[in-house]
Amino acid sequence: MRARLLAIIRAIAFIALALILCGIIFEASGFSAPDMFSAILDGAFLSDGALIHDLRWACPLFVSATGVVVAFRCGYFNVGTQGQFYLGGVGATVAVALLPGLPAVIVTLVAILAGIGFGALWAFWPGWLRIRSGTDEVITTLMGNFIAGLLLVWVTSGPLKDPSGSGQVTSSPPVPLAIRLSTDTGVSVWILALTVLVGVVTWVLVNRTAFGVLGGLAGRNPVMVTWQGARLSRLGLGAFLFSGATAGLAGAMEVLGPDGRLVSGFSPAHGFTAVLIALVANLSVSGSVIVALFFGGLASASLYLPVIAGLPSAAIDMVNAAIALFITSRAMPGWLRLPRRNRS
């Protein structure tokens, strides 16, 4: 209990440090830091309907974050969530486009599975390269993000282009409402049920299965796990596939849920934020729930800022990045230091 409390205090302390850094940058660029933070707070949690928006962004973020938790616990820095998320969206849209006329329930189900499959596929090749030849997964997954982004541009302006669409941002034709998981609000029984399901499955996987326990050990001491006879390569590949699958599911949820279509360059900060949620939650599934609600709020604030408050939305990107900069810090004053055994 003490360890958990300390972990929370620690996370809050580093978020505060990150906010101070951002405040200094806001002031230096001629904005008033208190105004900026109060606008962010309004957009995230206090204005009308903010909590619904919060939930709309938090659900897919949490789903992706669970995958990051699994991969990072195994010791693999899969930072390709963004690309896997995009591929998931593409997969779901392809399924919807290929299956006209079938019953809506089946199409939805196939689209979700396609999203999961495409996402897992996009995590498979960096995982394979990592496990077979030790190719650094941080670079391959980052490059995968750029490639997936371009693939998304090509898909939405080529094969899956909405013929009636116009304007700068290309997209696929809208998904019929019967197939969708939610309306544009992004909060529905289905979305919430899927999110809860992923949370429960991941929690059980991490805390109650051999895969989760061995994976957690492998992340801290791979040599020991090998000596104990576990197949490290299988664990690692499993972790990659799982994180890709969850990110893909999140992408499918966006397309079938609030977005209602595949939009070129949608949710550009999703992957980074999902990684951040997992890290702030200290790689705990249950912790990720609360942290996801916090960052879901920030994500909705990044839409609120430019539209309502007339402030640059990049402020949110900066807040997120500053939190990432500090959150993994291990140096703490003595009384805040975590006992090492209970760290994760």
Add this chain to the structure above:
Amino acid sequence: MMDLIVAVLRTGTPMIYVAMAGVLAQRAGVWNLGLEGLMITGACASAVIAEQTGSVALGLLGAVGFCVLLSALLWLVIEKLKANPIIAGLGLTGLGLGGTDFGIQAVYGSEGAVTAPAGIPTLGPAFGPFGVLDALVLAMPVMVFGVWFACRRTRFGLRLTASGEHPFAARSVGADPARMRLIALLLGGVLAGLGGAELSLGGLDIFSVGMTAGRGFMAFSAVIFGAGHPVGATFAALFFALVEFLGIKAQLVFGEHAPRDFVLMLPYIATVLGIWISARLRGGALLSAIEMRDG
């Protein structure tokens, strides 16, 4: 052929400067994934300052100043707060990408691009096709030689490499690894600032939000591909630039048959191939390497 050499040099030079920053950090034992953030900060600061003051020299100085400041911040977080270098580096990159976007909007409203009145001085039309090469491109071989000399032929370089490869050995001869890392990161800040400035002021003299598009990460990959050797990293960066050039050429030649988005993917794919080859040749980390990277 001439235009190939000129184009590859112009595209490759910003990456080479940033890659040299990566080489110094790598040798000191820091996986500097903040390079992308440093590069865009350099590109933004140089263009904005050149536009505001009209002086390219002040722009370069400002770019270097900002990048050194950010590098110092990264050092503080990694060494003093004991953060994970990978995540802290990615955080710094995010701070650079978000901060430049924010800064541009703060100064210019929501235009998203700045045009500088002038760029870095070039050779001029007297030199034919080579006339478009600017001072930083010409200084690049000297800079690479300098980094090579410092790393491979001086006491400083030995201590730097020791700090990365075997901090205990470095400590035993009186070199403080933490201090060596600070020096490496600060010098890297200077080089990354120049690389970023070359990106924005070395051709079109425009800065636009997100213009690095992963070139900082590519520069980091060039370090891995080049095995942390300055000359190796230089050729790796030139290779990535060559792939980019060939893609653009292919599009000009084949037109519709070479879709634009796939052509744009080529440098990223080349980067993946590059570090895969380097892992095959030199053996990568087959076990989880997080503990080692923390070192």
